[in-house]
Structures are given as structure tokens and as C-alpha cells.
Amino acid sequence: MTRVALPTAAMRDRLQSWMPRADISVWSAADDALPCPEVDLLVFPYMAPLSLLSRIPAHSVSVIQAQTLGFDGAAEYLASGITFCNAVGVHESSTGELALALILAAQRGIPDAVRDAATGTWAHRRRPGLAGQRVLVIGAGGVGKEVTRRLAPFGAKVIVVARTPRAGVRGLDELPVLLSGADIVVLAVPLTAETHHLADDTFLDRMRDGALLVNISRGAVVDTDALTERVRAGAVRAALDVTDPEPLPAQHPLWSLPGAIITPHLGGDTDAMDGHIDRLIVEQVRRLDEGLPPLHAVIRA
Amino acid sequence: MTRVALPTAAMRDRLQSWMPRADISVWSAADDALPCPEVDLLVFPYMAPLSLLSRIPAHSVSVIQAQTLGFDGAAEYLASGITFCNAVGVHESSTGELALALILAAQRGIPDAVRDAATGTWAHRRRPGLAGQRVLVIGAGGVGKEVTRRLAPFGAKVIVVARTPRAGVRGLDELPVLLSGADIVVLAVPLTAETHHLADDTFLDRMRDGALLVNISRGAVVDTDALTERVRAGAVRAALDVTDPEPLPAQHPLWSLPGAIITPHLGGDTDAMDGHIDRLIVEQVRRLDEGLPPLHAVIRA
Numbered sequence: 259m260t261r262v263a264l265p266t267a268a269m270r271d272r273l274q275s276w277m278p279r280a281d282i283s284v285w286s287a288a289d290d291a292l293p294c295p296e297v298d299l300l301v302f303p304y305m306a307p308l309s310l311l312s313r314i315p316a317h318s319v320s321v322i323q324a325q326t327l328g329f330d331g332a333a334e335y336l337a338s339g340i341t342f343c344n345a346v347g348v349h350e351s352s353t354g355e356l357a358l359a360l361i362l363a364a365q366r367g368i369p370d371a372v373r374d375a376a377t378g379t380w381a382h383r384r385r386p387g388l389a390g391q392r393v394l395v396i397g398a399g400g401v402g403k404e405v406t407r408r409l410a411p412f413g414a415k416v417i418v419v420a421r422t423p424r425a426g427v428r429g430l431d432e433l434p435v436l437l438s439g440a441d442i443v444v445l446a447v448p449l450t451a452e453t454h455h456l457a458d459d460t461f462l463d464r465m466r467d468g469a470l471l472v473n474i475s476r477g478a479v480v481d482t483d484a485l486t487e488r489v490r491a492g493a494v495r496a497a498l499d500v501t502d503p504e505p506l507p508a509q510h511p512l513w514s515l516p517g518a519i520i521t522p523h524l525g526g527d528t529d530a531m532d533g534h535i536d537r538l539i540v541e542q543v544r545r546l547d548e549g550l551p552p553l554h555a556v557i558r559a
Numbered sequence: 560m561t562r563v564a565l566p567t568a569a570m571r572d573r574l575q576s577w578m579p580r581a582d583i584s585v586w587s588a589a590d591d592a593l594p595c596p597e598v599d600l601l602v603f604p605y606m607a608p609l610s611l612l613s614r615i616p617a618h619s620v621s622v623i624q625a626q627t628l629g630f631d632g633a634a635e636y637l638a639s640g641i642t643f644c645n646a647v648g649v650h651e652s653s654t655g656e657l658a659l660a661l662i663l664a665a666q667r668g669i670p671d672a673v674r675d676a677a678t679g680t681w682a683h684r685r686r687p688g689l690a691g692q693r694v695l696v697i698g699a700g701g702v703g704k705e706v707t708r709r710l711a712p713f714g715a716k717v718i719v720v721a722r723t724p725r726a727g728v729r730g731l732d733e734l735p736v737l738l739s740g741a742d743i744v745v746l747a748v749p750l751t752a753e754t755h756h757l758a759d760d761t762f763l764d765r766m767r768d769g770a771l772l773v774n775i776s777r778g779a780v781v782d783t784d785a786l787t788e789r790v791r792a793g794a795v796r797a798a799l800d801v802t803d804p805e806p807l808p809a810q811h812p813l814w815s816l817p818g819a820i821i822t823p824h825l826g827g828d829t830d831a832m833d834g835h836i837d838r839l840i841v842e843q844v845r846r847l848d849e850g851l852p853p854l855h856a857v858i859r860a
Contacts, residue, residue, distance in 0.1 A: 305683070351690055351714065352688055352690060355663065355667070355688060355689055355690060355713060356667055358659070358663055358713075359660075359663035359664060359666075359667040359669060360669075362656065362659055362660035362663055362664070363660060363663070363664050363669045365660075365829075366656070366657055366660040366822070366825060366829075367822065367825065368660060368661075368664045368669055368670070368673075368820070368822065369669070369673045371820065371821060371822045371823065372669075372670045372673040372674065372820065373673065374823075375814045375815070375819075375820075375821055376814075376815075377809070378807075378808070378809030378810060378811065378814040378815075379809065380805075380806030380807055380809075380823045381823055382606070382823040382824060382825065382828070383828075384828045384829065384830065384832075385825060385828065385829050385830075386829060386830045387653055387656060387829025387830055387831050388656055389652055389653060389656060389829065389831040390830065390831050390834075407712045408712045408713060410712060411708050411709045411711060411712065412656060412659075412709060413652065413831075504681075505681030506679075506681055507679070508678070508679030508680065508681075509679060510679065513676045513677075513679040514676070514677075514679075518676075519669065519672065519673065519676075520672060520676055521667070521668065521669065521672045522672065522675075522681045522682055522683040523683060524667060524668065524683065524686060527683070527684075527685045527686065528666075528667075528685065528686050528687060528688025528690065529685065529686075529687045529688055529691065530688050530690040530691050530714075531685075533691075
């Protein structure tokens, strides 16, 4: 009988009829009143800081299933004898959806319309739109693909860039030239040592005047101070679902700049999420039952 | 030599090298200092009230080319001997684009994010998203098709309704049942006697609790008082690019309701518009040169 720890009673209620052979307990790493149970699979709470992984003792849990795709920093907190799996297939589509929401809102003036509503102001003016714009998607993984797929019917000119050039994907070495030709730049890379502050002074200075930077990956892929300075100057517009730090402090100057749209890390969190994460957990339990290795194991501590 | 009157010098500057055989003058119906020139083709100014059509004397102009798709009320002001053409192919794609901008903004909480930015508030909460939602598109003409085409990669369940049922299009007689099963309803019909106040009390009461009504057609397709009442009560959300009246008066209660997004009739007005209208005008001039009837003649007064 596979022992499973789920972080919420709501998740247990959704899942128990789908895992009749599992022994399910409810334990959240965010709850320090109870000790971590010894289980085969532990589902880590959604949006909890990865530092809480340190509450899970070595060898007490065989596999941890995260509910996020990004796992930068997880290795630091993971005790030995534990395999850590990220949530591949759970958030890519809704993050791609949010990228389009941010791009279209910025290109069609939705934030101005919301601000104008406060004073009952009907202020028609031409907007750039998305059709015909040159969009550079940086990252060709799951999220990058979902962004690109949704851009297709809008008549934009889309170029995808990634570390490894291949058919339909240009290499990162071409980034300097491609940046200077893009109206919209979408960051869809994982946060790694290599992508930390990818959008730095040099990157941002290569962007066209008034171009839009969309970040749906992780805040630290952008040098926030460098970006803030350019948004304030009107050189670059920004649409950010992730910031550095996160949450963005109430006093941060980015909040008040009309050229910035900031959403509070909503990327994966839609009504579609429960179905995606549930399917992944059921599949992982089935694999453990059958003695198969778990899917998406990204760290083995 | 075909005589053409264009409403702005900017349009003349864009078009003159494309129409070397045309005799181009600049005259806007909105300018009452000069009389209307006698021409073969007159391009009516964009976003001008159709009542200005009455400044164009009978038989002075052979063909009027409007820059809008909608032409409700034009017949009332049109003098005899004039053919009126609407701007088919000019705005459908950008109006479809705006429909997606409004849907995604509403479903992913962009207006809340913009309002929260004013106080530097990072307020994460789950949003419905678009994936898996049931979307009812009312209208299967040019705009309806552009909306539907852009919805395709988002994984929503889309049903199209129009007057004449056909393959892939349900009939208006099914509207009562379909309305009650939709999470998002998009109005993409022309304003006619038949569609005036289509979204009335009965229609709105059939919508699901919290469903989103998107209007990208004409304001009077919706009974604005009936809608305002339901948005205020939280029964329905609204995303409106068109209102009745237009502009929406500064004191109108819709402006202050968080469940409403109002954009100032931006549907067709993007950077992509000039290319579309220019192509249509050049084609109409070519047809007049060759003695062919103009395209998209919708009224012959």
C-alpha cells in the first residue's frame, strides 16, 4: 500500500476515490504543529517557500512531488535519500495563457482603460496591437511552446530563441541582434545560474524604444533595478507576473509606473490547475505502486 | 481620371504613390469650412458621426467608402445617387484581437492587478482562466470568425451561434439554452433592428452566475441599464469596447463597478489599420477605373 501525504484536505477529498489502494494522510510542510509523516510520496504545498523542504527529514520520504515547474534553490534544502519531482505539465498552458493576457493588455491599453475608469474618462487613442508585431520568445521548453502556440492566430512575427539552436529555434548567440529587432520580448526560461539577470543593462539597452518585456518565468531572470530605470524613462514597457523580490514590496517604484503591468505570480493558478496536478499525482502513485521510477525527477538528494 | 477625396493629408501621403492615375483631394466631412468636392470616391473620416453624411449633397459623389464595418443609421443621412460601402476586411482581425484581450484580462484578473498597483498590493488569488471555459460567440460574420480563430489554441469549449444555423454554427433559436451553459458570451453581431437590445433582461437573466459578457459589436446590442444592474449585483461581469451611449458619460455607474472593463471603442484602431484601409481604397479606385462596381456596397441611396 503506497503511503501518500497531501498538503490539504481539499486535495485529499478530490483524490481519494482515484487512489483506492493508497494510504492518504494530510500534512503540509507549512504546518509546523505536526511532524512530517513517513511516506512514499509527499506532495509539497503550492506557493510555499522551498525553504520549508528542510522540515522533511532525510530518508523519511521517498519522493517529493512539487506543484511548481520552477525549482531553483530546492537542492539547498533537500535532505538526503529524497527524490524531488517538479510539476511538468501542470502550469505550462495557463502560464502561456497569462503571457497572452499580459501581451494583449499592454498592446491594447487595458491598464490605461482601467485607470481611466476611475475618473469616468473615455480616452480613445490608437494602440499598437499584436498583429504584425515582432515577438521574440526566449525559451523553447514547455512554457515557451505554449506561448508560441497561442500567438499563432494573431498574425505576429514570432521568433523563438533557446540555448540549443534547432529547426525553428535560433541560438542564444543571436540574441543581441534579435533583441534589437523585436517589439515584444517574452522570457520563458527556467531560473538557473546561466539565466540569472539574463535581462541586464546590456540586454535592456538592446531592446527597441518602447518595446515590451514580458516576464512569466522567475523574477531574478531580470535585473529589476535596471528594468525599473528604463520603464521610468519610458525606454521599455514591462509586463511582469514574477518579480525580484517576491512579493514586490509595497514601496517599490515599479508599482507606480504606467509602463509596467504587475500581476502577483498568477501564472499557473487558474481553475484548470486542480485537474492537471491531480492527474500527475495519480500517475506518480500508480508508478510507485508498480515499482516504476517517478516522472520528472529533477533532484536526487 | 478617377477623382478621390480622402479625409486626411496623412492618408493622401500614404496613398498617392499607389494611385498614380487618381486625382486626389483632401476633404473631411467633419470640416464644414469647405464644400464637399465632386468626386467618384469619397473616403468618410474614421470615427466621425454618421450624421455628417448629410454634408455630402445628392449626386455629388458616386461612392462613399466608410472606414468602419458597422453602418447602422447611415441610410438615414445618405443623399440620393450615392452608393455607400462599409469597410469589410479592415477591422475584423483587430476587433477579434481585442475580444481576446478583454476575455483574458477579465479571466486572469488584469484590472484587479492594475488597481492593486495603485496601493502597491501583491494580492495573489486563483483566477478562472480561459482553458476549459465554455465560450458562446454570437455572430458568425467576419468578427465572429476572427474571435473564434484566436480562441482555438486556448483550450476553451467554443460554440458559435448565428441567425442561420449551418455546419459548426447553431441557430439563434437555441440561444436560451446555450446562454445558460456559457461561462463567457461574446457579442459579435452587427447592430440591426433585430439585434437592438439583444442582451436584455431575459438574456442576462439566463446567463450563469458570474459569467462574462463581452461586447465588441455596438453598444445598443446591450440594454445598458439592465446590464449595469446585474454587474452591480455581481450576477454578471462585463467587458465592453462599445457602450450606449458612446462615449459613456463620466457619471455613468458602470465606470465604477469592479466587475466591468470598459475600453473606449478601440476595436479596430491599431497600427495594423492603415495597411488594411489603404489596400481597400486602392482596390476600390482600381475597380472604378475599370468600370467595375465597388466592393462591399451596403446602401444605394
